[in-house]
């Protein structure tokens with residue numbers, strides 16, 4: 137066996153992949169060939185270096201429970217006879233059924249315009265609307281974390297989005313929290329609280345840390361920044377630390393009413 | 402009622418097959434996306450996809466390869482979706498992120514970082530396909546055949562990717578791979594390769610014969 141042949145088998149040998157007879161042949165070659173021996177030694181070092189140095193993080197102990205909960209949710213919906221939308225408490229799949237309808241998506245294929253004449257729609261507002269739309273059409277369901285308490289959502293994602301105090305809450309009667317998700321607006325991370333406001337309508341309440349410097353992507357915020365799209369209405373405002381967005385299939389006045397009664401911000 | 406019982410039996414079976422690999426699935430994903438919460442999301446999504454397609458899983462075949470295959474597709478889909486975001490936007494907002502350090506030139510990083518971080522950077526610098534092969538082979542202990550099945554490619558492709566990845570890693574980590582033990586800074590094997598391989602062969606001969 138020559139060096140070329142031996143080299144070919146070297147990796148397989150190292151990874152314990154060769155049949156025994158071949159193994160023997162290469163071993164004999166290695167004993168008499170310092171060059172191949174050095175090659176092998178270097179490759180062993182690379183492998184053990186990677187194995188020793190690469191961090192081995194573990195998932196949170198809650199991960200499997202969350203997966204099982206989602207599986208059960210899906211199974212529950214699959215068992216239910218057609219629809220089930222009329223229920224007061226919307227399940228993930230029921231929401232998907234309502235909002236996933238292609239016709240609605242078509243209607244929603246939005247063109248934004250802004251009430252203030254002459255202003256160009258901010259990409260920030262467009263992304264909020266996309267996030268909102270995405271939440272009701274995406275495959276894995278409208279929320280990452282089903283929850284009825286916004287504090288639970290803030291706690292859950294605290295590693296990703298700095299917790300706020302107090303926690304924002306839509307306090308209007310008839311608005312019920314379904315759950316929360318991590319959302320990405322541009323490259324910024326924020327939270328989306330998903331509310332059901334009756335008749336299967338969804339309102340998304342966004343909260344994200346305010347950027348430390350002015351960026352063209354973010355709207356130049358007055359006290360309130362109001363936008364309307366053909367589909368959902370949008371209301372954006374901010375305080376010193378956070379930006380908030382309210383997006384939903386509601387008339388502008390209803391959105392404003394919801395926002396004005398918000399607790400915690 | 403019977404349907405419900407069947408459902409929970411199916412779930413138990415799924416759990417028995419999947420739960421033992423959850424740690425590996427997560428570890429692999431974190432390595433690829435470098436973000437714990439996003440990694441959990443992706444693993445969750447992959448598990449849900451796997452459960453939905455559980456009827457199509459051939460019982461008795463390799464669940465690990467099946468799960469990783471679904472996971473890798475999920476990761477690739479997510480990364481493709483993210484890369485569609487407008488780039489100038491990504492750069493603009495990206496500067497806000499404290500964890501943007503992986504954007505640095507790898508050579509610059511080598512100067513400042515611990516050995517573990519350097520290995521990390523060296524792996525991240527590999528093309529995605531090579532990265533997957535290295536992680537599956539070195540970290541998860543997959544055989545070539547299992548990797549080929551997971552990535553849906555011929556064994557020859559696995560071997561050539563692994564070969565090239567090793568060359569790249571050797572180049573990038575060369576100052577930690579000094580064979581002279583007095584100068585080596587990395588943790589290398591303390592026995593010579595031949596001794597190790599001979600011992601391994603002996604053990605296998607014993608088992609087989």
Ligand SMILES: [Zn+2]
Pocket residue numbers: 138139140142165169171172173
């Ligand atoms: Zn040789």
